[in-house]
Amino acid sequence: MPLASTPTTLQLVQTNSLPALVHAEIEQLILRGELASGQHVNESELALRFGTSRGPIREALRALEESGLVRSEKHRGVFVREISVAEADEIYDIREALDQLIGQRVAERATPEQIRDLKAAIAEMDEATSLKDIKRYHALNLKFHDMIVDFAGNARLTETYRLLTKELLLFRLRGLQDGGGFAVSNTEHKAVVKAIAARDSVLAGELLRQHAAESRARMHKAATRRDE
Amino acid sequence: MPLASTPTTLQLVQTNSLPALVHAEIEQLILRGELASGQHVNESELALRFGTSRGPIREALRALEESGLVRSEKHRGVFVREISVAEADEIYDIREALDQLIGQRVAERATPEQIRDLKAAIAEMDEATSLKDIKRYHALNLKFHDMIVDFAGNARLTETYRLLTKELLLFRLRGLQDGGGFAVSNTEHKAVVKAIAARDSVLAGELLRQHAAESRARMHKAATRRDE
DNA sequence: AGACTGAATATTGTCAACAATCTGCAATTC
DNA sequence: GAATTGCAGATTGTTGACAATATTCAGTCT
Numbered sequence: 001m002p003l004a005s006t007p008t009t010l011q012l013v014q015t016n017s018l019p020a021l022v023h024a025e026i027e028q029l030i031l032r033g034e035l036a037s038g039q040h041v042n043e044s045e046l047a048l049r050f051g052t053s054r055g056p057i058r059e060a061l062r063a064l065e066e067s068g069l070v071r072s073e074k075h076r077g078v079f080v081r082e083i084s085v086a087e088a089d090e091i092y093d094i095r096e097a098l099d100q101l102i103g104q105r106v107a108e109r110a111t112p113e114q115i116r117d118l119k120a121a122i123a124e125m126d127e128a129t130s131l132k133d134i135k136r137y138h139a140l141n142l143k144f145h146d147m148i149v150d151f152a153g154n155a156r157l158t159e160t161y162r163l164l165t166k167e168l169l170l171f172r173l174r175g176l177q178d179g180g181g182f183a184v185s186n187t188e189h190k191a192v193v194k195a196i197a198a199r200d201s202v203l204a205g206e207l208l209r210q211h212a213a214e215s216r217a218r219m220h221k222a223a224t225r226r227d228e
Numbered sequence: 229m230p231l232a233s234t235p236t237t238l239q240l241v242q243t244n245s246l247p248a249l250v251h252a253e254i255e256q257l258i259l260r261g262e263l264a265s266g267q268h269v270n271e272s273e274l275a276l277r278f279g280t281s282r283g284p285i286r287e288a289l290r291a292l293e294e295s296g297l298v299r300s301e302k303h304r305g306v307f308v309r310e311i312s313v314a315e316a317d318e319i320y321d322i323r324e325a326l327d328q329l330i331g332q333r334v335a336e337r338a339t340p341e342q343i344r345d346l347k348a349a350i351a352e353m354d355e356a357t358s359l360k361d362i363k364r365y366h367a368l369n370l371k372f373h374d375m376i377v378d379f380a381g382n383a384r385l386t387e388t389y390r391l392l393t394k395e396l397l398l399f400r401l402r403g404l405q406d407g408g409g410f411a412v413s414n415t416e417h418k419a420v421v422k423a424i425a426a427r428d429s430v431l432a433g434e435l436l437r438q439h440a441a442e443s444r445a446r447m448h449k450a451a452t453r454r455d456e
Numbered sequence: 457a458g459a460c461t462g463a464a465t466a467t468t469g470t471c472a473a474c475a476a477t478c479t480g481c482a483a484t485t486c
Numbered sequence: 487g488a489a490t491t492g493c494a495g496a497t498t499g500t501t502g503a504c505a506a507t508a509t510t511c512a513g514t515c516t
Contacts, residue, residue, distance in 0.1 A: 062287040066294040090384040101325040156318040
């Protein structure tokens with residue numbers, strides 16, 4: 001999917017139905033924060049924006065509801081979900097378990113090319129760090145984790161992991177940016193990839209789990225700092 | 229949810245919208261095998277059956293698609309998903325990781341009452357075993373795992389786990405009944421609950437993971453037996 | 457006979473209108 | 487003045503109709 005040669009819009013429309021397109025579009029709107037957490041989502045407005053009727057919009061919203069990005073109240077409409085610290089905590093608990101699994105599987109299965117790609121991504125992050133380009137670092141970080149879960153070679157795991165990650169992203173957008181320490185983060189990445197390259201699956205799993213735990217800890221720190 | 233005092237239909241209709249009701253209904257149809265794996269799902273037919281128009285049906289199907297019970301092809305309609313052995317394997321890989329987490333958390337958090345409930349469920353399963361009532365055992369087994377994931381006290385985990393379980397159920401319905409050995413299964417349950425009662429979270433996690441692994445192994449055995 | 461063409465049918469995709477419900481605000485009552 | 491009621495206006499819930507596409511099957515040609 002990352003390397004898909006750009007399909008023409010024609011192909012897109014022919015394969016994906018309108019609801020699917022709208023689904024992806026609205027998801028981006030939410031993930032980019034254009035539709036803020038807690039905000040009411042107006043069907044007609046979206047229909048107008050995308051040049052469709054409300055039918056496809058509603059179908060897309062139902063899918064987004066199932067994936068947890070949106071919540072719906074009867075006769076009141078749908079709202080972008082708000083993730084509480086407690087909920088983020090629950091998600092992190094799952095994510096840690098999955099990260100351990102991911103680390104193990106990648107160490108077992110990653111091809112030399114994939115390991116090279118991971119190292120390249122880390123180098124880029126180092127670059128972003130020295131340039132203090134936080135935004136770029138953040139994007140690269142997401143890409144790194146996207147790559148690594150892909151390399152675990154379990155499509156269903158990828159799907160599950162991305163679902164949870166999206167929800168956490170929703171939480172971060174709520175205002176709490178990952179509390180600094182992004183130079184630290186990359187040294188963790190290096191350790192993980194080193195274990196992967198050494199094919200030490202147990203260690204890789206352990207390290208990737210710890211990496212998620214660190215991220216959770218940073219969230220907590222940011223959250224409590226904000227509440228005082 | 230298990231202890232919800234039966235709400236009146238009035239309340240149900242007032243709170244849940246038609247798509248939500250239809251969603252639950254169709255899910256049952258699929259999980260009970262009334263809509264078989266791979267089968268084409270006719271929108272108009274369902275609309276007629278539930279006495280609605282096609283709109284709500286389509287919304288429900290979109291949600292079911294997102295949850296993975298159904299797949300959809302443009303202009304051809306939606307089909308009940310078919311889970312291959314490879315996909316089931318992927319799901320089991322995730323399930324094992326989650327079961328380990330579940331075991332740990334339950335050992336840490338379960339109340340004495342909850343532990344008693346688990347023991348009661350096991351006793352019932354023993355009874356079903358001695359009566360050779362496989363069907364009842366199967367139902368109780370599902371209930372047991374439902375309870376245990378609930379007792380982990382992580383709503384998001386419950387949701388994720390149930391999602392995967394539903395997909396696996398879809399696979400089992402495909403013909404491969406869990407290859408016997410259900411007396412074995414209950415001795416495993418006992419060991420898990422013993423570890424939980426002893427508050428040994430590491431062991432409980434390990435045992436529950438193993439339990440999932442055994443289940444996976446039984447699936448493999450049944451699958452290869454079928455393919456020869 | 458087998459492969460191809462094309463109409464007839466069935467099914468899905470989309471839309472626009474109508475019904476039900478909620479929200480906000482002004483008028484009314486105590 | 488505060489609480490309540492009742493009335494627009496807006497928004498969602500649902501529907502039935504129409505358009506676009508796929509499938510089927512009879513007929514035709516080689």
